[in-house]
Amino acid sequence: MIKAEKQLDLSSINKSLKIKNNFSIENLATLYNGDCLDFLKTIPDKSIQLVVTSPPYNVGKAYEKKLRLEQYIAEQRKVIDECVRVLKDEGSICWEVGNYVDNGEIIPLDILLYDAFRQNDLQLRNRIIWHFRHGLHCSKRFSGRYETILWFTKTDNYTFNLDAIRVPQKYPGKKYFKGSKVGEYSCNPNGKNPSDVWDIPNVKSNHVEKTVHPCQFPIALVQRLILSLSNENDIVFDPFLGVGSTAVAAIINNRNAVGSELLKEYYDIACERVTLAHKGLLKIRPDAPVYEPIGNLSITKNPFLLNNEVIHENY
Numbered sequence: 001m002i003k004a005e006k007q008l009d010l011s012s013i014n015k016s017l018k019i020k021n022n023f024s025i026e027n028l029a030t031l032y033n034g035d036c037l038d039f040l041k042t043i044p045d046k047s048i049q050l051v052v053t054s055p056p057y058n059v060g061k062a063y064e065k066k067l068r069l070e071q072y073i074a075e076q077r078k079v080i081d082e083c084v085r086v087l088k089d090e091g092s093i094c095w096e097v098g099n100y101v102d103n104g105e106i107i108p109l110d111i112l113l114y115d116a117f118r119q120n121d122l123q124l125r126n127r128i129i130w131h132f133r134h135g136l137h138c139s140k141r142f143s144g145r146y147e148t149i150l151w152f153t154k155t156d157n158y159t160f161n162l163d164a165i166r167v168p169q170k171y172p173g174k175k176y177f178k179g180s181k182v183g184e185y186s187c188n189p190n191g192k193n194p195s196d197v198w199d200i201p202n203v204k205s206n207h208v209e210k211t212v213h214p215c216q217f218p219i220a221l222v223q224r225l226i227l228s229l230s231n232e233n234d235i236v237f238d239p240f241l242g243v244g245s246t247a248v249a250a251i252i253n254n255r256n257a258v259g260s261e262l263l264k265e266y267y268d269i270a271c272e273r274v275t276l277a278h279k280g281l282l283k284i285r286p287d288a289p290v291y292e293p294i295g296n297l298s299i300t301k302n303p304f305l306l307n308n309e310v311i312h313e314n315y
């Protein structure tokens with residue numbers, strides 16, 4: 001688990017932050033207000049370690065023009081091709097998407113976009129399920145409570161820092177009780193692999209990170225990708241930056257942030273959040289376990305919970 005104190009410990013950043021508009025590998029933060037394809041043209045080949053993004057889903061949000069599905073995929077392909085061009089050989093691309101919904105029919109965008117990456121010879125390392133607990137309540141199908149992140153690498157020689165993103169073991173003190181390792185810990189005391197299913201709250205009204213943007217990344221989500229798939233001082237790029245969640249996560253983890261956002265309203269908020277984050281003043285929800293409700297009673301008040309045992313009959 002990533003501790004809150006670590007997220008806010010900015011003492012190792014001694015460079016002052018001046019947000020630049022034009023790309024240079026030297027910049028700590030380059031945020032461009034405009035179309036991502038125009039911006040991508042200015043980025044040299046093989047200069048980015050990690051691309052993390054959540055593109056428009058073509059569902060008619062205020063910031064997007066709803067296109068025919070084929071046209072939407074064709075537009076996405078152009079951006080994907082360019083992202084592959086600017087990616088370093090040891091780099092990764094993480095494309096986070098949900099569903100396109102057409103007259104009540106669900107069309108999973110990751111399945112439609114998969115070919116665009118494969119045709120660029122990228123390899124899929126994980127299809128991460130991001131599970132969250134809040135959203136619309138559907139009446140004619142099950143309510144949607146996950147989106148997916150396609151994690152692709154450019155080569156087999158890719159960066160993956162598992163130790164940076166371990167989460168607590170379920171039974172951290174468990175030891176071998178027989179055999180040659182008797183008495184030794186049977187699991188890694190530094191925590192376990194977080195798996196490919198991530199339960200991280202989405203940014204809805206009460207979330208401390210909420211801005212006016214309707215679909216922000218939680219910082220904790222993008223931070224896991226940044227810590228595991230890049231190293232300090234690497235460049236992290238988000239072509240569809242929104243209000244800058246990827247850039248914030250990059251800056252607080254000593255990476256260089258690069259992004260492009262079409263709408264001035266979101267771009268300005270992104271610049272403000274990145275500046276605050278660099279000063280250690282942005283409120284961020286730590287990557288901590290999600291609250292588990294037990295019937296109508298909170299965990300601390302539930303008289304049925306003795307010694308932290310969960311009694312399942314109660315809900």
Ligand SMILES: C[S@@+](CC[C@H](N)C(=O)[O-])C[C@H]1O[C@@H](n2cnc3c(N)ncnc32)[C@H](O)[C@@H]1O
Binds near residue numbers: 053241246
């Ligand atoms: C799903 S949102 C991303 C939100 C972002 N992950 C965050 O945490 O704020 C997609 C964003 O892409 C922007 N956008 C759409 N088309 C774009 C383009 N061609 N170039 C740059 N940004 C674009 C939209 O304005 C929107 O803010």
